[in-house]
Amino acid sequence: MIVATEIAVDVVMPQMGVSISEGTVTKWLKREGEQIEADEPLLEISTDKVDTEVPSPASGTLVQIFVQEGETVDVGTKLGQIGGSAGAAPAPAPEAAPAPAPTPPPVSVPAQAPVPEPVAEAPAPAPQPVAEPSGNGKFVSPVVARIASEHGIDPNQIPGTGRGGRVTKQDILAVVESGASPTATAPSAPQAEAPAAPPQAPRPQPQAAAAQTGEQVEPVSAMRRGIAEHMRRSLDTAAHVTSAIEVDMSKIVAARAALKKEFQSAYGVNPTYLAFVARAATDTLKDYPYVNGELRGDSIVTRNYVNLGIAVELADGKGLIVPVIRNAEGLNLLGVARGIADIASRARDKKLLPDDVQGGTFTITNPGGYGTFHGTPVINQPQSAILGTYALVKRPWVVTDEDGNDAIAIKPIMNITLTYDHRLVDGAYAGRFLRDLRERLENWEGDGG
Amino acid sequence: MTVAREAEPVGSLHEVREAGLDREDLLSVYRNMIITRGVEERGHILYRQGKIPGSFYTGRGNEAAAVGVATAMGPDDVGTPLHRDMGVHITRGVQPWHIFAQYMGRQDGPTHGRDGNVHMAESTLGLIAMVSHLPAMLPVGVGAALAFRIREEARVAIAWFGEGASARGDTHEGMTFAGTRELPVVFVCDNNQWAYSTPTHLEYATEHVADRAQAYGFEGVVVDGTDVLAVYREAKRAIEKARAGGGPTLLECLTLRMEGHAVHDDAFYVPKVMFEKWAESDPIERFRTWLRANADMTDEEEDEISTGVKKLLSDALQRAEQSPMPDPADLLHGVYASAEDLDTPHHK
């Protein structure tokens, strides 16, 4: 039998039947402080099924009663204590600590409506012959997405032979096997700009032309074919017009010099000129939604978010990939700089995920790395514009002081182009966009806010 | 109209000796009945102390029927006892600490917490574990008898069922098969007159359950289930008849279920006069009186048994309480059997 106890033994509400979840204490047969023997009836309880006595689980003193007559408690609740020392009533379940006020994250990415996936629609169930996708891009199946990210290939660059023109596993494996799995380099791109979903109809394998004397002939790779088709289609689709503006980057240069050390040491990130321009451009897009928009059939689509594509060149001129920084409108300079550094390094290491190359709304390309001062990039379908940044060059520049006197100064000048689809964006609209962009860049303060 | 034979009560020690029990055996029977009741009374307390999860069933009032039949079993016979037959487990040698550990769902219980109540069995003691669907074990008992018949072994299977469960098809199918093949099985009906709240006249339309035996081609016997010696004598007859190739018997032991269906049931639907009448026929009290009168059981002997059992049970409880709760990490083990599992005396 259980011996009289020095240590506390709990008296609990028993479960008098499988479906019973609570019981009521109807009568204590002992008072606090009284002695009791093990198995001696200690209290009476009542449940839905039956009324019964509860025998004491131990011999000793009924040191404390926690639940009074008439109270109803859950099965398992401590009713009293035999032996040990009387303490405070058992602490009720500790209240959940009040949730701390959420601190705004340093790089806030506000919750947005789910980003629509232009390329995520499954093809129609009935086998349709190659349906014109109206610029939405194509469905990428899980296995294709995985192979694409493993090899740093943009599935939208590959001709698809599947239903609705989608890229099948065979199609992308063919690309992989042909050796077109290049590494990505730092953002700089020649004129082979932002490629996107290629047309659907499978093209016949071109015959290798016979080599004439002095000629070398190589077959066109699937990726090259994809790029060629996209470029052609983009030019055939959009009404490409380019406007350019020259920007005095003095304030940017100063800001960059001021922030560079802090960004490097505190965040491990280099604030490139591209980051500044990207930040300013994203802000400017708020006021010029068509530049961030899309002509979809008979509708114009605009968004309250910016998925910023940054063109990344693949090694040896093999092609391009345009990874996307999602919701760039919520990022400050640091956030943008980090975003660019992240996607560039992941593109290099072939660690991009399928999400990273889809859903862009606006693209920036930076051909200026080689020194070019102007260009006319091809729009990345189905977007409506692409921004080009060029070499930062010190130029003699006319400056006017407060009194209206002109003088020549040496200024760091960058040419920036906006190539836009004139079906949707008119010249004046584009011009105002560029003007506002320049204003932001020329009046930059600190980290831009 | 009654068809079954109604058994005579047992009178003297001499009669008992003829049936195969000597004085030592009788004291042993008495002790087993005391242990049986003691285990269940302790279990009842543990349940109300919140130490036994789920539900709790006793066979109070059935001690004589259970111990009586089990005492008549041969060492190599097997049985499928039910939840009113704790006396069978005790008589066959199951240790009380196993039973407490089983009740409390502990790691060292026979089912390691995987099943509760008396859903346990020690196969080395010739016991097969019951399920909740009654009387699903009846055809299984018939199967054991079939094995004995196929192998021409002189062993008998005892298949228990209640008067309520007798309404189900398993009873009919099992008895049909056993009767047509004259298998060595004894069917024991624990008729405690209440299946939960359902009285006998809503479970069978004959006067006795045992009246049906004739329809299956064998004898039916009704016995006073509170008379342990009468039960023993009839069980012994039936078991030996089966062992000798005489086929099945249906032995109906009549008692009253002295508590609710389970501990949460206060049996308000049982007329008080029934409880009063059958309390006068308490199996343990009845046998104690008989032993005092016919076998000269002394105060010392009685005290020795009583004290011994108290100690046995308190030691058993202590041991059971030391067993830990089972580890959920083991949950998936043993869904399928392995070759090693077949390494028992039975399966070879």
Place this chain on the structure above:
Amino acid sequence: MAELTYLQAISDALRTEMRRDKRVFLIGEDVGVYGGAFKVSLGFQEEFGPWRVIDAPLAETAIIGACTGASMMGLRPVAEMQFADFVSCAWDQLVTVAAKQRWRVGTPVPIVVRLPSGGGFSGGPFHSQNPESSFAHVPGLKCVCPATPEDAKGLLISAIEDPSPVLYFEHKHLYRRIKGEVPEERYTVPIGKARTHRLGKDISVITWGAMVYTADEAAQQLENDGVSVEVVDLRSVMPWDKAAVLDSVRKTSKVLVLHEDTRTGGFGAEIAATIAEEAFEDLDAPVKRIAAPDTPVPFSPPLEKAFIPQVEDVVAGLRDLAGY
């Protein structure tokens, strides 16, 4: 080696085991004097006697319950349900007692229940079902479905050897229509291992039982289209060879799960869910299922033909997948 029909292979396995091991016995309705409704045990009672080939009463609960009890006493019973459809009469014994005894109390129940299953000959609703998925769902029971004579023999021997309860689904429509080379000696086919019935690289068909042949015929037609279809014969539904299925799916990236049982809750659903869960990144098309519609099995030939997946149905499904 001998060329045996599927039915002869089953008899061969049973006879081999009954000769080798005295503990093995057969019990069922009409299995003794009559030799079994399908003549699987023709001549057995003459050889083994009435206590090893037992004519049971019309009482499936008693048959299965008796097998359970006898197996606990050391015998190795093989029960024959006259038609798989009648196993529902013994559902309680299988699910409540046999399936749970080992896990609950450590007592193995080494029984085999043979179940002549499947339709295609106007058997109607009660003589044509394929109930494997209900039992595959119950922990503790094993379910096997051989398609070839060679597997029929090896799997029955494995089932008899297995210490757990095994439901052996023998497809009636294959009994006499399928012949194959069967080794004369005693051998086992492991429970839980699939077999590649046909090697391919463009689409995987996962199937079992009589549908293996339907899949094969359909695959042959697709080959003429230039599409290479792999047919995986699961052989065991519980446990099932997940590794083999996933390997095939990873290879082809397009998969069709095919079974004769009805669609909703048929075992194909478990396979399809597992593929979606564990091979998501290897899929080039949605996981497709072809199965019977959710009705009882019809009797009249045009209705039954619309019920049981036909070669044309599988061809259409494969073409759909190929063109995705």
